[in-house]
Amino acid sequence: MSHDNSTNHPGDETEASAEVMALAAFLRELATRAERDPAFAAGVLAIARASGLIPQLSDQPMSQAAQQTPAQRTRKAKTSASANAGKAGKAADTQPTMPPDPFKVMRAKGEVGLRATLDALDLSTLRVIVRAHRLDPARISARWTNRDRVIALIIEQTRARLNHGKAFDRV
């Protein structure tokens, strides 16, 4: 009796399908946790985007580029190039960063600290924060292109939720 190693053994198929099952179970678990835990979902999303696994969804790539003059585009490209050159040495050490939790920041640094933290973020990251913490369930801010407006929303909603129930203290 001879065995042909090039063909699949029935056991291999079982093993392969077991692997597929395990992968499917892992992805299901990941999806379940992501749905239950917005902060976890935001973290996974940030890593996936940084690794290029999921394309970076810029909030204004087309409109902003379309509105810029050629001179503006050149200036921006130069600024970006020099910034990249400065960061080149550090690039390898850069880890994908999770968007900050506005509740933790406001508890630790107060409203001024939260505003300073948010001021350093781009619109797309601000939107990740809004979505991750369901700060705008009606999504009325989805069309806002003004960063300051989104920052004001995050601060207002964070403050409101942190103060939620305080009026009921010691009635």
Place this chain on the structure above:
Amino acid sequence: MPVITSLINLKGGVGKTTITLALAHFLAIEHQRRVLVIDLDPQTNATVCLIPETEWKQRDETGRTLYQLFADQVKGTQRFDTDQAIVRNVSNVGGGVQGLDLLPSSLQLIKIQDRITQLTDFDNYQRGPIFALRKALEGFLPYYDHVLIDCPPSLGIVTLNGLAISDSYLIPVVPDILSVLGIPPILDRVEHFARATRHNIRALGIVISKMRAQTILHNEMVNRLRDDFQARRFPMVFETIVPESARIAEAADVMSPVNTLQQKYGNGGPYEALSALSQEFLAHVTR
């Protein structure tokens, strides 16, 4: 005079407040009715879904909530001023809904509930502050098309104050065993109260809320409720079923900015169901 409807169930967490608020919003916005929400529940949930809790606190501390009305009954004072207590154009939709008003509740009601109860004779209702709310609202009711009363999960003196001005009542239920168990005692007690006070209070129907369509128990209980209506044991069951929904739960946040009811309740299931419920409600109350 307005149509005055109490929302009652002896069990908590069956959607009384959710349905009160949804009906109030849809009647005011989609049907242009003038609506007064009376929050009789000491948990104050309907109140803080319609006004920020800081505003409620300020009002409570200055005697502009229903606590003052009942405290007056206990203390023999007359400090409650209805006009001052009613909050006009409330809600987070569009920064306030024209024609949607609130008579706010108070957590402090918990402290005096027992004392009011002691004043009351529950056999023939001849003694006790059963009609305190009715007296306070004299002269204000004609302004409204609808008054919706969010009752606490009991049939105590505070709820009876609501029933004393109501011409109909709705029973929200989650289609499960425990919340359905509470229906016969409500029907009996309201009938007893209506007879004793010579006042007709119509059982408008049962509204099924927090329905999980994938649950066998929920589906079976809906069928049972409809069968019980056919057998004339229970009042009519509304055709519209309000689903369990995270979006409806989130709609309770009065600090969340929204401009429309679609944004508040979420397009699709919840919004459609609540809109249909308000239409069905109107069809029944005007019948």
